[in-house]
Amino acid sequence: MGIILLLAVMATAFMGYVLPWGQMSFWGATVITNLLSAIPYIGTTLVEWIWGGFSVDKATLTRFFAFHFILPFIITALVLVHLLFLHETGSNNPTGLNSDADK
Secondary structure (H helix, E strand, O other): OHHHHHHHHHHHHHHHHHHOOOOOOOOHHHHHHHHHOOOOOOOHHHHHHOOOOOOOHHHHHHHHHHHHHHHHHHHHHHHHHHHHHHHHHHOOOOOOOOOOOOO
């Protein structure tokens, strides 16, 4: 769950970085296209959907704005679910630290 939260925060920051410029470098577009197209079965469809066709234009920026607006709400919901699960099940304590240090 923590990794999903990390990726959601990174996606929100990326959308916010791209929006003010209204454009994206060819390197950034190439990296995103290559990463998404490597996903089996749905990669090509995902790339065409993300870019709104074959160019970065107004449709792409509108889509990025929508994601940038909705992702903080999704992150908030994920944080609440994350805290709920930690409250119910506890942590697995991967570092081995004593959790009863105050006693």
